[in-house]
Amino acid sequence: MIYLYDGSFEGALSAVHQMFHDKGAKNDQSLQLRAQYQHQIFDVVVETYPDENRISKVVKSILETFGSETFRKIGYAYLSEDEGFGTMLYRFLKRAYKLGANAMENLSDPDILAIYKAYNAVARESHRMIGFMRFAELEQKVFYAQFEPTYDLLSLVVPHFQDRLSDQVWVIHDTKRRKAAFYNKETVHFSDLDPVDTLYFSSVEKVYQQMWQAYFDHIAIDERKSPKRHTQLMPKKYWNFLTEKMPSKNLLK
Amino acid sequence: MDALDKLKILADAAKYDVSCSSSGSERKGDKSMLGNTTLPGICHSYAEDGRCISLLKILFTNKCIYDCAYCINRSSNAGIPRAAFTPEELVDITISFYRRNYIEGLFLSSGVVVNPNYTMEMLIKVVKKLREVERFNGYIHLKGIPGADQLLIEHAGMYVDRMSINIELPTTQSLRLLAPQKNRAEMIAPMGLIKEKMAEYGAMRKQFKNTPSFIPAGQSTQLIVGATDEPDLKIIKISEALYKRMSLKRVYYSAYIPVGNISLIPARNNEAAVFGQKQLLKREHRIYQADWLLRFYGFAADEILTKDDPNLDMDVDPKCQWALRNMGLFPVEVNKASLMELLRIPGIGNITARRIIASRRFGPLGFENLTKMGIVMKRAKYFITCSGKTFGTMDLEPIKLKIHLLDAPKGFSNQLSMVELYPRQFGGVTHDLSV
Numbered sequence: 001m002i003y004l005y006d007g008s009f010e011g012a013l014s015a016v017h018q019m020f021h022d023k024g025a026k027n028d029q030s031l032q033l034r035a036q037y038q039h040q041i042f043d044v045v046v047e048t049y050p051d052e053n054r055i056s057k058v059v060k061s062i063l064e065t066f067g068s069e070t071f072r073k074i075g076y077a078y079l080s081e082d083e084g085f086g087t088m089l090y091r092f093l094k095r096a097y098k099l100g101a102n103a104m105e106n107l108s109d110p111d112i113l114a115i116y117k118a119y120n121a122v123a124r125e126s127h128r129m130i131g132f133m134r135f136a137e138l139e140q141k142v143f144y145a146q147f148e149p150t151y152d153l154l155s156l157v158v159p160h161f162q163d164r165l166s167d168q169v170w171v172i173h174d175t176k177r178r179k180a181a182f183y184n185k186e187t188v189h190f191s192d193l194d195p196v197d198t199l200y201f202s203s204v205e206k207v208y209q210q211m212w213q214a215y216f217d218h219i220a221i222d223e224r225k226s227p228k229r230h231t232q233l234m235p236k237k238y239w240n241f242l243t244e245k246m247p248s249k250n251l252l253k
Numbered sequence: 254m255d256a257l258d259k260l261k262i263l264a265d266a267a268k269y270d271v272s273c274s275s276s277g278s279e280r281k282g283d284k285s286m287l288g289n290t291t292l293p294g295i296c297h298s299y300a301e302d303g304r305c306i307s308l309l310k311i312l313f314t315n316k317c318i319y320d321c322a323y324c325i326n327r328s329s330n331a332g333i334p335r336a337a338f339t340p341e342e343l344v345d346i347t348i349s350f351y352r353r354n355y356i357e358g359l360f361l362s363s364g365v366v367v368n369p370n371y372t373m374e375m376l377i378k379v380v381k382k383l384r385e386v387e388r389f390n391g392y393i394h395l396k397g398i399p400g401a402d403q404l405l406i407e408h409a410g411m412y413v414d415r416m417s418i419n420i421e422l423p424t425t426q427s428l429r430l431l432a433p434q435k436n437r438a439e440m441i442a443p444m445g446l447i448k449e450k451m452a453e454y455g456a457m458r459k460q461f462k463n464t465p466s467f468i469p470a471g472q473s474t475q476l477i478v479g480a481t482d483e484p485d486l487k488i489i490k491i492s493e494a495l496y497k498r499m500s501l502k503r504v505y506y507s508a509y510i511p512v513g514n515i516s517l518i519p520a521r522n523n524e525a526a527v528f529g530q531k532q533l534l535k536r537e538h539r540i541y542q543a544d545w546l547l548r549f550y551g552f553a554a555d556e557i558l559t560k561d562d563p564n565l566d567m568d569v570d571p572k573c574q575w576a577l578r579n580m581g582l583f584p585v586e587v588n589k590a591s592l593m594e595l596l597r598i599p600g601i602g603n604i605t606a607r608r609i610i611a612s613r614r615f616g617p618l619g620f621e622n623l624t625k626m627g628i629v630m631k632r633a634k635y636f637i638t639c640s641g642k643t644f645g646t647m648d649l650e651p652i653k654l655k656i657h658l659l660d661a662p663k664g665f666s667n668q669l670s671m672v673e674l675y676p677r678q679f680g681g682v683t684h685d686l687s688v
Contacts, residue, residue, distance in 0.1 A: 105611035108622035131297040131307075135353045143352060161354075163282035164289045164391075168352060208349045211260055218264040219310065220300035223510045223530050229303030233296075243355070244298055 001044045004034040005086055009078045010050045012086050017054035019090055022046070031086030066096065070104045077118035079152045088114050125149055126156040132234075133157065134243045135170060136209070137202040142169050144199060147241050148176035155181075158188055209243050216244035254336060256346065262336040266315035266326050267362060270419070270475060271507045275307040275357035275392045277470030278414040288351060288358070288391030290414060295357050308360035308394060309350055313338055313375055317364030321432035323421065323480045325512040326364050337366075340379045348387055358392030358414070359383070369400035377405065380412040392470075397447075399439040406443045407450055415470040415502070418443050420495075423488055427481035444499045447472050451500070471502035478540060479533045480509035486554070486563035489543050493554040496547060504544060508537040532567070539565040546571055549603055550596045569658050573599045576636060577655055583636045584643060588617045599658070600633030620644055632658055 003019055005011040015031050039045070062071050074092075078085055088111075095111040096103035106112050126149075135143040143165070154174045158181045161170065166185065173180040173193055180193035239245040276294030296305040312326075314337035320327045343361075350356045361379060365372050376395060383389040397406055397418040410416060418440050422428045425437050447468060454467035474495065476488060492504040510530070543565060546552040550572070557571050558564070559578075566574045576583065576599050585594055587609060595606040605628045609618065612626065617640045624630050634644035635654055 099615060102611070102614070105608075106615040107608050107626050108612045108615070108618055110625070113625060127295075131295045131354075131357075133354045137353070145354070165287070165352065165354075166282050166284050167287055204349075207257075208346075208353060211257055211346060212350060212353070212355050214257060214261050215264050215309070216298065216300065216306070218261050219268050219306060220302045220304075221268055221510065222302075224302035224304075224508075224534065226303040227301065230299055230301050233299040233303060233305070242298065243353070 001029050001046060002037070003029065003031045003046045003048050003086070004037055005031060005048050006050065007033050007035060008050065009075065010055050011048070012078065012089055013058045014050045014054040015048035015086065016090050016093060017051075017058045018046070018048050020093075029087075029090065031090050033083060033086065036083065062093075066101055066103060070096075073104060073119040074115060076122040076156075077115045079156065080118040080122050081152055082118055085118070088118065122151045122153060122156070125151050126153040129153060129157050130160050132238050132242060133161070133172065134241060135165075136199070136243075137205045139200045139202055141202070142171065144171045144173065145241075146173045146175050146195075148174065150237070152177060154179060155190070158183075162188055213244050256338075256342045259336040259338055259342065260311070260346065262334050263312045263315055263338065264310070266333070266364070267310045267312045267360075269325060269507065269510065269512065270310065270360075270362060270505075271304070272394070272417065272473055272475060272503065272505045273305055273307050273310055273360060274473075274503065275394075277502055278392060280390060280469075283390060286388040286390040287348070288389055290358070290390075290392045294392075297354065297356055307357045308392060309347055309356045309358070310360040311338075311343070311362075313343065313361060313363035313372075313379065314366055315364050316366050318367070319365055319432070319434045321421075321435065323431050323477055323509065323512075340375075340382055343379050344382050344387060347383060348389065351389070351391055356391075358389075358394070360394040362396035363398070365398060369398045370402050370405060373398045373401035373405040373409065377409050377412070380409065384412050394470075397443050399435060399443070401443070403443070403446050406446060410447065410450060410468045411465055413468060415473060416447055416468050417473040417475070419475040420491075421475060421477050422481060423476055423483045423491055424481070427483070431480065444472060444474070444495075444501075448500050471500065473501060473503040473505060475505040475507055477509050478506050478537050484558075484563040485536075485540060485543070485565045486558040486560070488540060489547065489554045489557060492544055493547055506537050506540045506544070508533045535567055536565070539567065539571060543571040546575075551593050552597075569655060570599070572597070573632065573655075573658050577658075580654075584638045585636060586641070587623065587637050587639050588613050598633055598636050600629035600631065600636070 001022075003015050005015040012031065019029055019031065034047075037045075059071070062074070074089065077088070082088065091111040092115040095109055099106055099109070099112070103112060104116065107116055129147060129149050133145050133147060135145045138144050152174075154172065154177070158172065161172065162183060165183075169185060170183050171180055173196075175195040178192055178194055180191060182189045182191065234242070234245070240247070274294050275290070276292065278290040279292040280290045282289040294307060296307050298306040300306055314335070315326045315333070316335045316337060317324075317326045317328055320329050325333065343359075347356075347359045351358070359380075361376055363372050363376055366375075376398070380393055380395060383393065392415075393413040394415040394417065395409055395413040397409070397416050399418055406416075420440055422431060428435060428437055450467055451471065454464055458464040458466075476491070478488065488506070495501045495504055508530070543557050546557055547554065552575070557575055562578070565571055569577070576597070582597075585598055587595070590598075592606055592610060595601055595609060596603065601609070605626060608626045609623075609628075612618065612622070619639050620630070620634070620642075623633070623637075623639070630644070635657065637644070
């Protein structure tokens, strides 16, 4: 039986509740994205829609059975934007309720491992992005950072910068997903935001960008150069937004 | 000379110090200050030599009264430009870089000008300004200048997260040969002082909550490998003593790069000249692996290497080298072994050993499971059984076995570091192997 959901985290939780409670459900159930589903001739399809009651029951049950850490990992796994997340979540819970409170530790089980791997990939990239984020100072002392992470982790990196750069106004902009977080020295506010055509940099910005590029070039030891290791540790997909690696057309003249 | 030119010169002068870690300190942000620190540390970039850039690693000045043969900044080296920052310039660059998220903080060192005390006072001026005027709450790693007054070392410790005094040369003889103006006692004394003070402040904090922090991320040091002819056993014995007796957090190893006065460094000792830089980098890598065995795997230096076998094998990693010497201890039953026993199996690391212990509570593990959990079966399969079964029939004669172990594993970059996964166990503490 194929269940369809709207692609939201809440939608997935709600659908899973329905799948667990449908009488006559078969073992080979899957939960797929409505927008991507293509009907096959023998498919039996059930449409699901987010239901407050179902969502809160599932959340409560996960928290009570496995604890907040497991719930956090499931949330991270969702942010991996894996198309198979729905089915992955359903199969994970099906196994986990049999294994009990510490189910997340049983990495020898493929259904548990699948969620763990998705979580791990998101956690890894978000730790990486906390380092690779680059702010540039715009006019009026606004610090602006643009990035395009593989996974949807804007909400995961924001608390770090809220704690660290608490005395400056900043914007973190995911231009791939067209949304941004705005911080005004007090609170953070999330909003949709299209890529910005022209940025107006502060008069000192160029000086520090040049200094950083110079530092980056000079700190490497020529005798130890290793392009392979360099790109392994700092993959090319991030270079567009790294001040020290960005193509020269993006640099301030 | 403008700040940009100084930055270039003084980054060049600082880069041969390998340490760049920003770990070991966890400090929350504060609205009245700029910055915070995180226990595992954060890498902000990777230089083209593949080394992580976490801190702004820089010298205050590369002018130096000493003439150490191994050092690019030695006084007799006429071939390099010299420069010195003003405290204001350096503070401005640090803060501006930090606000742009280029760096995790500052790693400040210096050539020795006038005398050690004068130099130490200059460094203190910079970190004091950062902390007190700029309210900078990020990471600071400061070099202690050997020979500086104890009071200055203690004063500096109030402002910084980590302090390090580089030993550079493993033995007194090498020091006498290559750095005659320095002496061993002047390096060891401040280390002992820092250890003592850290314990003192730690004890005080238990009683009085408002006790200021004192070098919360602990101290580290650096040894140069390959400029002199000490065997690997000598080097890891020194590291072991530093970890145990001086409670050091890290010992860094730096493969010697011929930037120094070649005539003083005997050619037979200069490994880079004899075997090439690549071979020496490999040796440095093996020493790092042995260092990990000391800190995270419960090995003693005398187990890793012996008097008859005093050098690390360049073909296999140190744990394999140990295992091949101790085949009598294998195979180990994965479903029964303790954490410490698992940690001694080649191909199993700290993360995977803990995964094994967590997941085998749900039922016995087979070889299938182990592969999926990230155990490097290419090496582990020769040393383990799963519920009594071995992985096919194998020839366990050490010499033949070594041939199977030769190829280096791939994909190291896909692993989370231990500090990320177990910050409490690995972020700051050494010698703590509790789960």
